[in-house]
Amino acid sequence: MTLTFAILAVLTIAGAAAALTLRNLVHCVLALTLSFLGLAGFYLQLSAQFIGFAQVLVYVGAVAILVVFAVLLTRGAEPTSQSIFSQSWFWSGVVSVTVFGVLAWTIRSSTVARRELRLQPEATVKQIGDALMSRYALPLEVIGLLLTVALIGAVTIAMREKQEMR
Amino acid sequence: MSSLTSYLLISALLFAVGLAGAITRRNAILVLVGIELMLNAANLNFIAFWRYGPNPDALTGTMFVIFSIAVAAAEAAVGLALIISIYRHYKTTNLDQIDSMRG
Numbered sequence: 001m002t003l004t005f006a007i008l009a010v011l012t013i014a015g016a017a018a019a020l021t022l023r024n025l026v027h028c029v030l031a032l033t034l035s036f037l038g039l040a041g042f043y044l045q046l047s048a049q050f051i052g053f054a055q056v057l058v059y060v061g062a063v064a065i066l067v068v069f070a071v072l073l074t075r076g077a078e079p080t081s082q083s084i085f086s087q088s089w090f091w092s093g094v095v096s097v098t099v100f101g102v103l104a105w106t107i108r109s110s111t112v113a114r115r116e117l118r119l120q121p122e123a124t125v126k127q128i129g130d131a132l133m134s135r136y137a138l139p140l141e142v143i144g145l146l147l148t149v150a151l152i153g154a155v156t157i158a159m160r161e162k163q164e165m166r
Numbered sequence: 167m168s169s170l171t172s173y174l175l176i177s178a179l180l181f182a183v184g185l186a187g188a189i190t191r192r193n194a195i196l197v198l199v200g201i202e203l204m205l206n207a208a209n210l211n212f213i214a215f216w217r218y219g220p221n222p223d224a225l226t227g228t229m230f231v232i233f234s235i236a237v238a239a240a241e242a243a244v245g246l247a248l249i250i251s252i253y254r255h256y257k258t259t260n261l262d263q264i265d266s267m268r269g
Binding site (some may be wrong): 016050093149155 | 170178189
């Protein structure tokens with residue numbers, strides 16, 4: 001395990017943990033951005049450059065901004081007097097720890113995980129573009145349709161109804 | 167401990183943190199953030215298995231992650247629009263107070 005891996009792991013996990021435990025929602029989103037950046041670093045380390053930069057563009061750029069806007073529009077930044085966790089937080093925590101325990105135990109005892117690193121794979125943007133335009137052309141069209149539907153749906157849902165405007 | 171194991175462990179830890187956030191937080195926005203973190207953990211798994219897999223030139227893992235990121239972005243947009251719409255109705259994003267389907 002290299003030093004880079006350790007730094008990225010700490011950045012990602014600490015960012016995620018801070019995003020879900022901090023009280024101020026704007027601080028939560030900032031910590032979330034840090035976690036997404038750590039993940040982008042992991043992708044770059046795994047020589048998936050395109051995915052790494054897509055992660056920065058989509059998550060650090062778009063999704064984080066979207067969440068900040070949602071926080072501000074719902075006045076989530078104002079401090080609340082009550083607890084930020086639900087009443088069943090203890091059992092929820094037990095469930096999460098159990099899930100991690102089972103996953104970690106499975107990973108440690110699996111033989112698949114003992115694979116050694118192969119040669120450096122080539123995943124250039126040109127190759128990804130070729131694959132998207134030939135073998136994965138239909139999924140690409142479906143994703144385009146899905147994004148259009150999601151865009152229209154999001155605008156329609158969030159649009160103020162006419163009765164409310166009066 | 168091989169490197170694939172450590173990537174998978176990080177991914178499992180990220181999934182558990184996201185799950186804990188999604189089921190313990192009261193604010194609906196942070197529940198959505200927890201779901202996004204779980205999706206990201208799955209993406210990290212895809213990339214790690216692609217990198218350490220027997221045939222990394224097939225680009226399958228990369229393609230999966232590209233489509234997964236697109237679906238996650240669509241989910242975030244619609245989810246946040248729903249939260250804003252619910253906020254307009256109830257004047258709160260506290261999930262413990264949003265407990266009826268009629269407004």
